[in-house]
Amino acid sequence: MTRKFRRVAKDKKTGVPKKYLSGAKNKAAKAAEIKRTAEAYRKGEFIDIKAVSKSRTKQDGSKKKTTVRRRRKKS
Numbered sequence: 001m002t003r004k005f006r007r008v009a010k011d012k013k014t015g016v017p018k019k020y021l022s023g024a025k026n027k028a029a030k031a032a033e034i035k036r037t038a039e040a041y042r043k044g045e046f047i048d049i050k051a052v053s054k055s056r057t058k059q060d061g062s063k064k065k066t067t068v069r070r071r072r073k074k075s
Helices: 027-043 049-059
Strands: none
Touching: 027 049
């Protein structure tokens, strides 16, 4: 018996699930990267995980807050 997966909403332009593209600065570029990585995985080719991770964080649209550590005043 084949496995059945729940249907998910996909992006009309790229065919990639919308959830994967949410919050991206450039949805087309992110979808292309996802498809490229998936194809390499299917073929059993080498995937540079560090580069994939870097490109995905670069695509992230959310603003990251950097915390500043305050030094205590000497009494």
